[in-house]
Amino acid sequence: MTMPRTLYLFCSAAPPVFDVAGVIEAAQADGWDVCLGLTPTAARWLDGSLDGLAALTGHPVRFDYKLPGQPDVWPEPDLILFAPATFNSVNAWALGLTNSFVVGVVAEGIGKGIPIVAMPCVNAAHVRHPAFERSVETLREAGVTVLYGDEDGFVPNQPGEGRPEGYPWHLALTAAARVLRVTHAR
Template identity: 35%
Template sequence: MTTQPFLYVVVCAAGIADDAHKLITAAQDKGWGVGVVATPQGLSFLDTEAIEAQTGYPIRSAWRSPGDPRPLPPADAIAVAPATFNTINKWTAGIADTLALGILCEAYGMGIPTAVLPYVNTAMAAHPAYGRSLDQLRGMGVLIGSYEPHWPKTGGGADRFCWEEALELLEDKIADSPRR
């Protein structure tokens, strides 16, 4: 018996985060249920009312208290978009100081297919830690999007950011999900 696959969209604090609804719409059009997990800083970039109305779930940004119900179904896959320099480097270092990072660190051990769409500028991407982190994520089986870093202080390359690429990367992986 198949059930609707469920996608966690992890949103970080980047100027294009307010377009996360594009990924949510594309996922829903492909039959996914969607829940959003935002980094604490990323939360302020989102229209929370609109996102919660679109998904039917509250946006998660903080840990729940013991005994509280889980507000989202278990994830069949995770898309991190947009993924910032900070989140990418903390994730590979195993730092789980936010709910979003805790979910990402745990997903590796649970075998949850994960795609990441980095959104960084060229100055940040030049830092040696960034390249090492992308290599480490690839080694962990994380699927990495093709966005090329934009020039600093230019407003970014929002017109080149392909939200749907996360779904394309995950397409083959979700067929093997234990919930399918």
Template identity: 40%
Template sequence: MTAQPFLYVVVCAAGIAGETHKLITAAQEQGWGVGVIATPQGLGFLDAEAIEAQTGYPIRSAWRSPGEPRPLPPADAIAVAPATFNTVNKWAAGIADTLALGILCEAYGMEIPTVVLPYVNTAMAAHPAYGRSLDQLRKMGVLFGSYEPHRPKAGGGADRFRWEEALELLDGKIAGSSGR
């Protein structure tokens, strides 16, 4: 009998981050254990008490102290949702100045399947660094969702953001997870 696969959901500071519970619910319905890692700014977009009750784990946002126990099991896969312009660019550049970015940078060397559901506006997506970053991460094997950037200052396209797409992208990527 194999252990329950474990998914890290990395949450960035985007207006739709408050809907992260949708991805957690979908993952749990598919048999995943879930832990949430938030960027320091993303933490403010979450109902921490509700997320921790739903997952059974504390939300991680800061490095743990030496000797402090690991609060989450090791990740079998990672979903970055929603992913911001800032996180995508820093990650592609190898900048690990937050716990979330450190985990993402390390995931490549650990060969942890990673998917990203970006949530950016068209003005940010037009910046040349963003396209280069997407290309770099794709070369690293990172899979991206299909969300198209929304117009700036228009409230975003939350109705078009498909949280479950993260799980669809992971389908068949996890060894020994029967269907994932």
């Protein structure tokens, strides 16, 4: 019997986060042991669902750093998927600003060589800010697979045109499996 692969699924506060239970179930059906991490705002948005999400994954949902000396409650990840990743999270990550748990883990994950896939969820006005493209390029140069800007990634909506049902979660999960296969083939 093969051991399940551990996926850290990290989410920022963007409307597709409300579909995270279905994403967890899809990842589990593909053989992943899922640990869910949220930005503080995403945790606030999902506050009424956190216990159910912990039961679904079998792990506590994390949205804050543990205290020094506390044991880690999650297994080590085989891969981290950060989706949806907001404008703020992408830019903070690229700059190394680790004031939130999930951004701190992915920033450290780059240095640890953990395979990371990220898919932004930003509107077209945000991506016109010059920092965003630089941040995406910085993360790609650091080895992060960023699903943005082509047929295999997220295409921004116009401001106020949110279509969370159109967020391509399936592309993120497919990319996670592909990146893990490529990483283990090396």
